[in-house]
Amino acid sequence: MQIMIEAVHPTELTQLVTLSRKTFAATFETENNRDDIARYLDEQLTETKLKQELANPNSEFYFAKVNEKVVGYLKLNVATAQTERDYPMALEIQRIYVLNTYQKIGIGKQLMAWAVQRATQLNKPLIWLGGVWEHNLSAQRFYAQAGLFELLNIFLPLAIVSKRIGL
Numbered sequence: 001m002q003i004m005i006e007a008v009h010p011t012e013l014t015q016l017v018t019l020s021r022k023t024f025a026a027t028f029e030t031e032n033n034r035d036d037i038a039r040y041l042d043e044q045l046t047e048t049k050l051k052q053e054l055a056n057p058n059s060e061f062y063f064a065k066v067n068e069k070v071v072g073y074l075k076l077n078v079a080t081a082q083t084e085r086d087y088p089m090a091l092e093i094q095r096i097y098v099l100n101t102y103q104k105i106g107i108g109k110q111l112m113a114w115a116v117q118r119a120t121q122l123n124k125p126l127i128w129l130g131g132v133w134e135h136n137l138s139a140q141r142f143y144a145q146a147g148l149f150e151l152l153n154i155f156l157p158l159a160i161v162s163k164r165i166g167l
Contacts, residue, residue, distance in 0.1 A: 001066055001105070002066070002067070003065070003066055003106065003110045004065040004066075005062050005064055005065075005111065005114045006062060006065060007060065007062055007063075008054065008061035008062060008063050010051075010054060010055070013051055013054060014047070015070055016050055016054065016061060016063075017046070019070060019073055019097070019099075020050060020073070020095075020097070021041050021045045022099070023072070023097035023098065023099060024037075024040070024097065025037055026099075026100050027097065028040075053075070058077060058078050058079040058080055058081035058082075059075060059077050059094075060076045060118065061073060061074070061075050062074045062111070062114060064102075064107045064110060064111055066102060066107070071099045071101075071102040071107060072096070072097055072098035072102060072107050073096075073097055073111075074095065074096050074111040074114060074115060075093075075095040076093060076094065076115055077091070077092040077094050078090075078091055078092070078122060078124065087126065087128070089125055089126055090124055090125075090127065090128055091119040091127050092129065093112075093115050093127065093128070093129040094129070096111050096112065098111075115127065
């Protein structure tokens with residue numbers, strides 16, 4: 001199985017919206033109120049909102065593809081696009097989502113490796129993620145393997161993350 005990581009283009013906005021909404025709902029619907037999930041989807045993962053995020057020069061979106069099928073995505077932020085703006089030397093991993101049927105086969109690890117590669121290319125010696133939902137134990141384990149467990153606004157040197165994911 002070949003996993004390809006490709007930049008999301010503005011012409012793929014509809015596909016990004018669909019995937020974002022589907023993966024978010026699948027991740028959070030079992031432990032949350034359906035009305036809350038629907039409200040979040042309707043406020044944060046809309047075509048208008050994602051179009052703005054995609055157009056931001058300080059944000060990057062990437063699709064993970066298996067046999068040309070989009071099965072996950074990654075969102076990276078630098079500079080003013082970061083959810084915490086005081087860290088110009090860091091790259092933020094804001095989102096990594098993979099369809100449930102494609103989890104646990106290395107796609108998340110490939111997306112994490114891509115994030116590390118981009119941090120290196122952008123001369124960002126620190127990498128961080130804003131947080132992981134407390135009830136998402138699978139995501140916590142995934143990020144722990146990369147050395148990012150329970151790092152709410154705490155930064156890790158890129159070399160440590162690279163080593164933890166086998167780069």
